[in-house]
Amino acid sequence: MLLPRFEYHEPTTLEDALNLLHELGGNARVLAGGTDLLVKMKRKLEKPSHVISVARVPGMDQIIPRNGHAVTIGAGVTAAELARNELVMDRFTPLAIAAGKLGAPPIRNRASIGGNLANARPAADFPPPCMVLNATLKLKSAKGERDIPVNDFFRGPGETVIEPNELLVSLHIETPPPWSGGSYIKLGARKAMEISMVNVAAMITLQSADGPIVDVRIALGAVAPTPVRALAAEDLLVGAIPSEELFRKAGEIGVGMCSPITDHRGTMEYRCMMIEVLTKRCLTEALARAKAWKP
Numbered sequence: 046m047l048l049p050r051f052e053y054h055e056p057t058t059l060e061d062a063l064n065l066l067h068e069l070g071g072n073a074r075v076l077a078g079g080t081d082l083l084v085k086m087k088r089k090l091e092k093p094s095h096v097i098s099v100a101r102v103p104g105m106d107q108i109i110p111r112n113g114h115a116v117t118i119g120a121g122v123t124a125a126e127l128a129r130n131e132l133v134m135d136r137f138t139p140l141a142i143a144a145g146k147l148g149a150p151p152i153r154n155r156a157s158i159g160g161n162l163a164n165a166r167p168a169a170d171f172p173p174p175c176m177v178l179n180a181t182l183k184l185k186s187a188k189g190e191r192d193i194p195v196n197d198f199f200r201g202p203g204e205t206v207i208e209p210n211e212l213l214v215s216l217h218i219e220t221p222p223p224w225s226g227g228s229y230i231k232l233g234a235r236k237a238m239e240i241s242m243v244n245v246a247a248m249i250t251l252q253s254a255d256g257p258i259v260d261v262r263i264a265l266g267a268v269a270p271t272p273v274r275a276l277a278a279e280d281l282l283v284g285a286i287p288s289e290e291l292f293r294k295a296g297e298i299g300v301g302m303c304s305p306i307t308d309h310r311g312t313m314e315y316r317c318m319m320i321e322v323l324t325k326r327c328l329t330e331a332l333a334r335a336k337a338w339k340p
């Protein structure tokens with residue numbers, strides 16, 4: 046299948062990229078790794094007259110530690126880079142696990158975190174980890190910039206708050222406090238190259254290795270039009286001493302917060318069952334990492 050005709054732009058500064066987006070607006074699409082956009086263009090689902098590559102925009106592909114307090118991740122950073130970055134693996138674990146499970150190596154070498162979020166597929170791998178890590182997304186345009194908490198970013202399948210003249214430039218994530226740990230679990234019909242049937246991310250912060258839970262976040266993907274935070278399940282856990290039974294109840298509550306569908310990947314009933322099982326499993330893994338936390 047041939048790509049439709051379009052004009053290709055490859056700006057080498059952020060300013061040029063933003064000016065192009067300002068001039069071309071809705072007629073242009075941003076190109077990062079192209080693993081979503083080019084597929085859609087080949088299928089004629091998208092026919093932009095201009096494509097703006099961000100491959101040569103400085104800083105888009107960098108992971109910058111902020112004195113141990115936070116990290117800034119460029120929107121163009123690939124899944125492969127996130128999966129092998131030691132800081133991300135150590136302190137922002139759900140993100141590294143999700144990165145290692147996205148597609149297969151050739152896809153991971155191209156697929157960017159920004160493209161994954163901007164594409165807003167309900168089953169995408171990066172949204173739940175970003176949600177439990179409380180990421181803030183930086184959007185820039187020729188007119189200014191704004192910071193959007195990831196929980197306010199998704200509007201529906203394929204829809205986000207990004208305006209046509211805006212570029213998602215980076216994500217800012219505060220380092221989780223001591224005694225924090227996280228995990229991510231993806232369930233697909235096959236072991237590799239599979240979009241999630243259900244995915245779950247969790248972060249737990251304990252008061253001390255054997256203390257109560259002081260903070261917890263659970264996010265579920267592929268179970269509703271946008272990824273969802275299981276807030277009622279989180280409420281149950283805060284202040285409690287973690288236990289298997291408590292995590293089981295959290296999973297049960299999580300099911301009530303979703304509206305999964307039946308499709309070729311799985312039935313609604315199976316998805317509900319899996320939300321319960323995987324939430325419990327993900328919390329158990331997050332807890333083990335929180336207990337093993339090291340300065």
Ligand SMILES: Cc1cc2nc3c(=O)[nH]c(=O)nc-3n(C[C@H](O)[C@H](O)[C@H](O)COP(=O)(O)OP(=O)(O)OC[C@H]3O[C@@H](n4cnc5c(N)ncnc54)[C@H](O)[C@@H]3O)c2cc1C
Pocket residue numbers: 074075076077078079080081082083084099120121146147148149152155156157158159160161162163164168169170171207211212213214238239240241
């Ligand atoms: C074979 C295959 C397997 C896949 N497996 C998975 C999987 O397991 N899990 C999963 O989640 N996804 C999967 N995908 C989908 C895709 O690889 C990911 O969503 C990927 O992260 C998209 O990133 P990209 O850089 O390729 O985005 P692109 O295709 O370049 O862009 C995607 C969309 O985001 C917009 N965009 C990109 N960057 C920006 C930016 N900085 N600012 C504003 N808008 C932007 C583009 O205009 C476009 O609309 C798969 C795709 C293929 C082809």
